[in-house]
Amino acid sequence: VKGMWALQIFPPFALYRGLWEFGQYGLLAPQVGGVGMTWASLTSDEGNGMLMVLYIMIVDWFVLLIASYYLDQVTDSGTGVRKHWLWFLRGCCARRRERQLRREEMEMEEVEMTANATTTTAAAAAAASAGRPSVVDVSSSSSDEQQCDAEDVVGEASRVEHLLRQHASSSASAAASAAAPAVMISHLRKQYPRKLAVHDLSMAIGRTECFGLLGPNGAGKSTTLGVLTGLSEPTSGEAHICGLKLGGTTMDKVYGKVGVCPQHDLLWGQLTAREHLLFYGRLKNLSGATLRAEVRRGLDSVALLSVADVPCGKFSGGMRRRLSVAIALIGSPRVVFLDEPTTGMDPVSRRYVWDIIDEYKRNACVVLTTHSMEEADVLGDRVGIMSRGYLQVLGTSLHLKNRFGAGYRISVALEGSTTTMSKRKAELKRIVESTRSDDEMVAVPLLEEGATRYSMEGSRSMRGSDQKYGSYEHFVVPREEKRRLPDLFARLDECRVRLGIADVQVNLSPLEEVFLQVTTKEEES
Structure with a gap:
């Protein structure tokens, strides 16, 4: 027919x-x-x-x-980054076109910034001549402290814009690309139908830096990692991994340069630890003796070599997390994303993984999200705190403690007869509160007896000392009063025998205190 x-x-x-x-x-x-x-x-x-x-x-x-x-x-399958519908026709001119578009965007942003600055200045001058509050004063109704909080974030955004301009002007140079930060994020935004997950996020992370990303549940940490690893597309903004812009045809190259430890383990209970690493190693184009050596090194690094041939369905939660960390590090990726890697681990395993991360970050970039303030303090070269999709503060752990912490925490151990303990406590309190500034007569606030110690070293010392010493008294000295510390220590030394002072400990405000202050302020606002 x-x-x-x-x-x-x-x-x-x-x-x-x-x-x-x-x-x-x-x-x-x-x-x-x-x-x-x-x-x-x-x-x-x-x-x-x-x-x-x-x-x-x-x-x-x-x-x-x-x-x-x-x-x-x-097409959009719910995860991953879609390519352009004519991506297979893009040839050598695609890179040139992307550079041209980037230059045009930056030129437009510079023109807009200049126009906004001119408009703001003119409005402020007009308002001042009319004898009324300027528009600038009304729009920036936040306090000086809030403006100070945002300085680091704004400065980081400016640094990212400068780096992107450099990258656009010298993208043809291999040396310039190699010197660029491992991760660059510019005005990243992720909007879901009923929630703004990430808003205007800009930051750059060095090639040998461990960046700790902190925040309460729902702050946008995992969403940010999902965009950076190609699991979802950003609503707007851009991101670069090792000089490659995320999206389109570059994702295949990006996947070869990153390792990921997701928040929830992606493991098969029927496969052994060795089989998992063999599988993921082949995805990184490893084969032969190189693959076998890399698998053995990965198993040994997380202390799973003795159970390498045991199905991971029989593993504990901590062992599964360690296997996920080994999977993320196989093939020695240049950028590693670790989403709460030590969740469910005992203290010994946690310290073991910390040593692995600390060693690995010497030659690679590590982006770490965690709810452990101690973990971020120990591993993070810099720390960023997110809340409600916004990056609130950014800087080194010491910088954030000095800037947002309450000050110095002083613990004084008293020993001797319990019959005179109350009198000696009162005398100690009088000595501490009498240490005042000459210009500002502000008393040093006193914490309640038995106040919580956040420092792990301090907590261990207290628990070990409770049986030896009669009492531990805790005080907080504000940051602005730190110049009075030598006088306070001298007076405590003079009264050491009379008051029965056995030990004095001094610590900066813990990172947890900074975290609570920043996130609580955002919740209230």
Whole structure:
């Protein structure tokens, strides 16, 4: 029948035609004394349509394979980054076009910034001449402290813009690309239908830096990591990994440069630890002796070599997390994203993983999200605190403690007779509160007895000392009063024997206090 081949382009019709041909030969074979359809029948028998069916099904296989691959690249499946619908036509001119667009965007931003500054200055001058509050004063109704809080974040955004301009002007230079930060994020925004997860996030992370990203649940930490690892597309803004802009055809190169330890373990209970690393190692294009050596090194680094051939379904939660960390580090990626890597670990395993991360960050970039303030304090070269999708503060741990902490925490251990303990406590309190500034008569506030110690070293010392000393008294000296500390220590030393002072400990405000202050302020605002 004419036109039958057109119907057979649709695979089910081609399959039906093939089965029909087999059935006809099988039905007629006993009547004519034949053997049914043979290979020779495809060309010798007139009216045999089986050869056409085979040709059409082979062509269909290739066409549908290419079509399914294309649709997988350009459609949204819920995760991953979609490519442009003509991505396969982009050649050598694509990179030049991206550089041109980036330059145009930066020029437009500079023009807008200049126009905004001119408008603001003119409005302020007009308001001042009219004898009324300027528009600037009204719009910036936040306090001086809030403006101070944002200085580091604004400065980081300016640094990112400068780095992006440098990267755009020298993107053809391999040396310039190698010197660029490992991670650059510019005005990143992620909007869900009912929630703004990340708002205007800008920061740059060095190639040998461990960056600790802190924040309460729902602050946007995991969403940020999801965008940086290609699990989701940003609503606006851009990000660069090792000089490669996320999105489109560059994602395949980006995936080869990053390692990820997700918040929830992506493991198969039937596979062993060794099989997991072999699988993920092959995804990093490792093979042969190199793959086997890398798997052994990874298992040994997380203390799983002795259970390498045990199905991970029998592992404890801490062992599964250690395996996830080993998977993230296999192949020595240049950027590693660790989303709460030590969750569920005992203290010994946690310290073991900390040593691994501390060693690895010497030659690579590590982005760490965690709820452990101690972990961020120990590992993070810099720390950023997010809340409600906004980056609130940014800087080194010491910088944040000095800037946002309450001050210095002093713990004084008293020993001796318990009958005179109350009098000695009162005398100690009088000595501390009498240490005042000459210009500002502000008493040093006193914490309640038994106040919580956040420092791990201090907590261990107190617990070990409670049986030896009669009491521990805790005080807080504000940052602005730190110049009075030598006088306070001198007076305590003079009264050491009379008051029974056995030990004095001094600590900066813990990072947890900074975290609570920043996030609480954001919640209240």
